[in-house]
Amino acid sequence: MILNRRGLLASGAALGLGASSLARPALAQGAPLKIGMITTLSGAGGYIGQDIRDAFMLAIEMEGGKLGGANVQVLVEDDGFRPGQGKQVAEKFIKNERIKLLTGIIFSNILGAVVGDVLDAGGIYVSPNASPSNLAGKECHKNFWSIAWQNDSLHESAGQLATNLGQKKMFILAPNYQAGRDALTGFKRLYKGQIAGEVYTRLDQTDYAAEMAQIRAAAPDGVYQFHPGGLGITFLRQYVQAGLLSNVPMTLAAPSMDATTLAAVGDAAVGINLTSHWNSDFDNAASKRFVAAFQQKYNRMPTYYAQQSFDAALAIGAALKGTGGKVDDAEAFYRAMKPAGFESTRGKFSFGSNNHPIQDWYALKVESVSGKPALVTKDKVLTNHGDVYAAQCTF
Numbered sequence: 272m273i274l275n276r277r278g279l280l281a282s283g284a285a286l287g288l289g290a291s292s293l294a295r296p297a298l299a300q301g302a303p304l305k306i307g308m309i310t311t312l313s314g315a316g317g318y319i320g321q322d323i324r325d326a327f328m329l330a331i332e333m334e335g336g337k338l339g340g341a342n343v344q345v346l347v348e349d350d351g352f353r354p355g356q357g358k359q360v361a362e363k364f365i366k367n368e369r370i371k372l373l374t375g376i377i378f379s380n381i382l383g384a385v386v387g388d389v390l391d392a393g394g395i396y397v398s399p400n401a402s403p404s405n406l407a408g409k410e411c412h413k414n415f416w417s418i419a420w421q422n423d424s425l426h427e428s429a430g431q432l433a434t435n436l437g438q439k440k441m442f443i444l445a446p447n448y449q450a451g452r453d454a455l456t457g458f459k460r461l462y463k464g465q466i467a468g469e470v471y472t473r474l475d476q477t478d479y480a481a482e483m484a485q486i487r488a489a490a491p492d493g494v495y496q497f498h499p500g501g502l503g504i505t506f507l508r509q510y511v512q513a514g515l516l517s518n519v520p521m522t523l524a525a526p527s528m529d530a531t532t533l534a535a536v537g538d539a540a541v542g543i544n545l546t547s548h549w550n551s552d553f554d555n556a557a558s559k560r561f562v563a564a565f566q567q568k569y570n571r572m573p574t575y576y577a578q579q580s581f582d583a584a585l586a587i588g589a590a591l592k593g594t595g596g597k598v599d600d601a602e603a604f605y606r607a608m609k610p611a612g613f614e615s616t617r618g619k620f621s622f623g624s625n626n627h628p629i630q631d632w633y634a635l636k637v638e639s640v641s642g643k644p645a646l647v648t649k650d651k652v653l654t655n656h657g658d659v660y661a662a663q664c665t666f
Contacts, residue, residue: 303342307364308375312349315501326577330584338588341596354384379450399583408660418583421658423457428546428632430462438493445497447471454497467491499526529574549617585613625664
C-alpha cells in the first residue's frame, strides 16, 4: 500500500491487491517491509516525482502487491524541492518508522542532504535518478545503489553525439548545483569541439533573457543545456521565443527533453537531437509491458524518470527475493542486489564495481509522427558504458 505522509492512505484494493488481502490481520500475513520514498511532488519538478511514485507503485501492483515475493508498504512524502525538508523526512523515516530501505529522490542537492543520514544509520538507498559523482567515486558506499546512471554519463553521451553530428563550437549551460556541474563536466569529457561559452544558471531561475543574449553573441554551431523538469520547459520555450532554435540547434540529454517536456513545447521541438538510455519505443518485451501498463493505468506516456523508478522497484524485488524479503543484513542485500537479476526495461543492464549502471546509450531525435512530435530512437552512441569514477571506489 501507499501511505502518504500528509495523511492519505491508498488501499491495497486500489492497487489491485484485492479486498481479501486487506481483510486479513497484519500479524497473520507478517508485517510488510516498509520502504521510504522521498521525492519531489510539488513545484517545477512535481511531475517527475509523480512519475517516480506512480511507476514504482505500478511495479508492485504488477507483482500482486509484492516485490520479490515480499509484502511491502511504501511511505511517500514530498521533499518540496528543498534539501532541508528532504532531510527532515529522512530523519522521520529512519527514527520513527524504523525504515532501512529508501528511494525516490530526484535532485542531487536533496540527495546530498539525505543520503549520509541513511547510510550512517546502516540503511540502504536505491536511487531512481540522482547519482552525483562523489557517490560513484571516493565516497562510494556498498549500501548506495544507482539504477539510473552516474550523473556524468548521460551528458557524456550527449557530448559524443554532438561530436558525431559535427557540431564544432558549442555553448553549454546548466544550473549551478552538483548535477549541473557534473552535467557540463560530463559533456566536455567526450565532446571534441570548442566550447564557445559555459554558463551556470540558478536553480530557481525563470528568466533566461541574459543567457539568450550571450548565446546569440557567441554564434555557436549548437547549444547543449541541462535543465531538468520545469526548468527545461521554461528554458526551451524562451529559446524558441527568442528565435534561436531555427538557427542554433540543440543537442540534449534526456532530462532536457522527456515526454512531458516535449508535450509542453510541441512542434517547435521537432529536429532536436538528444541521447538517452531508454525510450518508449524500445522494442523489447519488458519495455513494451511497462509502457502499455503505465499508459493503461495513468493515461499518459511514461517519462524516462518513470522507467528508472520501475526498474528500481524491479531491482529491489530481485534483491528481496534473494534475502527472503529482509533488509536487516545489509551485506546479504548487497550480495542479492549485485547480480542485477531483473529484466530491465532498457535491455542490457549490469552494476559496475561502484554499484552504478553499465549500459548502452542511444541517439534520439524529435520527429513528427502521425502529425505529432515524438521521440524516435535512432542509433547507438555508446556501448556498455559505465563511469570514470568507478576506479576511485574502493569499498
